[in-house]
Amino acid sequence: MAIETRPDTEQDAVKASPYQALLDHGRERGYKLDWLQQRETFGSAPDIGTEDSGGFLLQNADSGPFGQTPDFSDNMTGRPRGALNRAESPRVGNYPVRTKSDVWLRNGAQLYEEAVQRQWSSSTDIPWHTLEALPDEIERAECQLTTFLTEVEFVAGDVPGKWIAYTTPDYYEPRMYLVSQIMDEARHLDVFRKRALANGGGLMGQLNRAGAAGGVIDSARDFTEMSARLHISGEGSVLSLFRMGELMSYNDAEKAMYRLAASDESRHVAFGVMHLQYLSQTDPERSAEIHGYLDEIELGLTAAADPQNPVVRGTDSNTAISILMGGGADRSSIEEGQKILIAIRRRQIKEYMQRVRVAGFGDRFENGRASAMLEEYVST
Numbered sequence: 001m002a003i004e005t006r007p008d009t010e011q012d013a014v015k016a017s018p019y020q021a022l023l024d025h026g027r028e029r030g031y032k033l034d035w036l037q038q039r040e041t042f043g044s045a046p047d048i049g050t051e052d053s054g055g056f057l058l059q060n061a062d063s064g065p066f067g068q069t070p071d072f073s074d075n076m077t078g079r080p081r082g083a084l085n086r087a088e089s090p091r092v093g094n095y096p097v098r099t100k101s102d103v104w105l106r107n108g109a110q111l112y113e114e115a116v117q118r119q120w121s122s123s124t125d126i127p128w129h130t131l132e133a134l135p136d137e138i139e140r141a142e143c144q145l146t147t148f149l150t151e152v153e154f155v156a157g158d159v160p161g162k163w164i165a166y167t168t169p170d171y172y173e174p175r176m177y178l179v180s181q182i183m184d185e186a187r188h189l190d191v192f193r194k195r196a197l198a199n200g201g202g203l204m205g206q207l208n209r210a211g212a213a214g215g216v217i218d219s220a221r222d223f224t225e226m227s228a229r230l231h232i233s234g235e236g237s238v239l240s241l242f243r244m245g246e247l248m249s250y251n252d253a254e255k256a257m258y259r260l261a262a263s264d265e266s267r268h269v270a271f272g273v274m275h276l277q278y279l280s281q282t283d284p285e286r287s288a289e290i291h292g293y294l295d296e297i298e299l300g301l302t303a304a305a306d307p308q309n310p311v312v313r314g315t316d317s318n319t320a321i322s323i324l325m326g327g328g329a330d331r332s333s334i335e336e337g338q339k340i341l342i343a344i345r346r347r348q349i350k351e352y353m354q355r356v357r358v359a360g361f362g363d364r365f366e367n368g369r370a371s372a373m374l375e376e377y378v379s380t
């Protein structure tokens with residue numbers, strides 16, 4: 001039987017290929033080189049940066065063909081984006097989040113890099129030695145507030161945490177960003193816990209979760225709903241409070257604690273705003289649904305009492321902040337503290353509205369959809 005041969009020129013070309021030469025080399029020596037596959041995507045040469053430019057950044061590593069993110073992902077096997085499919089791979093993940101607009105944001109890799117570069121330590125970056133004995137009511141108020149913060153910081157970690165496992169590995173940038181957020185929240189939990197225990201006090205009462213208006217953060221059923229509730233509303237409100245941390249600090253340790261936590265929170269809020277903006281630009285069909293979540297969020301933001309927001313009256317942490325900001329537990333100090341809290345609440349609402357505008361849903365403030373209570377807060 002005649003053996004079919006290829007024309008000499010083609011054989012020569014194949015022979016000349018370094019890939020083929022490598023395969024031949026292995027075969028002649030008994031190596032199994034089946035895993036070696038010729039890829040047209042080989043040979044990327046990303047900008048690895050310099051020490052001055054911030055080093056080799058994730059967004060630059062993935063600037064070539066492997067950076068192409070699919071609008072829909074069929075990847076159920078944990079395959080890294082851009083890697084070759086292995087047909088016999090088991091389904092290690094059953095990822096409900098496989099539509100890009102459901103989880104994506106522009107510059108997710110940059111935000112992750114920023115998170116990595118700005119890690120700090122509650123052990124060594126807080127000047128704990130500046131703590132001094134405080135009047136009893138001030139110490140108790142600080143302990144009540146930090147007990148509250150210890151509890152809610154944990155929520156801010158474990159709520160986004162579950163979405164990491166729900167999201168296809170093809171969208172690894174938001175997944176890795178969420179991993180960094182969980183690290184941040186663990187640190188917040190630990191810094192506030194340390195403060196509760198550091199100065200002769202201790203942990204006080206847990207959060208009373210009854211009566212939360214507008215749904216609670218951990219009730220979200222969809223990633224964008226969760227992100228709007230947590231990143232934009234919940235963490236946005238906490239950020240407004242932390243930014244005023246100087247007003248409730250009695251030493252440099254507390255100032256550093258609120259300042260460093262605020263810098264992390266601003267990154268968490270940015271993630272939520274950037275994600276919602278991406279969704280509004282790429283999937284306008286979800287717009288009515290998103291407005292529905294914002295309706296619920298605004299119910300909470302404007303509620304007369306809200307256990308999740310320490311700035312709103314009616315909680316132990318609210319009274320604690322009044323004492324800290326007013327400088328004592330007597331009536332006039334608490335009233336003074338309440339006045340500052342009302343100003344912070346106004347700021348929370350103004351900042352919320354600004355974030356929603358940036359995210360592309362600001363029409364609700366012009367067309368009567370948004371809660372009328374918001375305007376009352378910002379206009380007084």
Ligand SMILES: [Fe+2]
Nearest residue numbers: 153156185188
């Ligand atoms: Fe936090």
Ligand SMILES: [Fe+2]
Nearest residue numbers: 156235265268
């Ligand atoms: Fe946070």
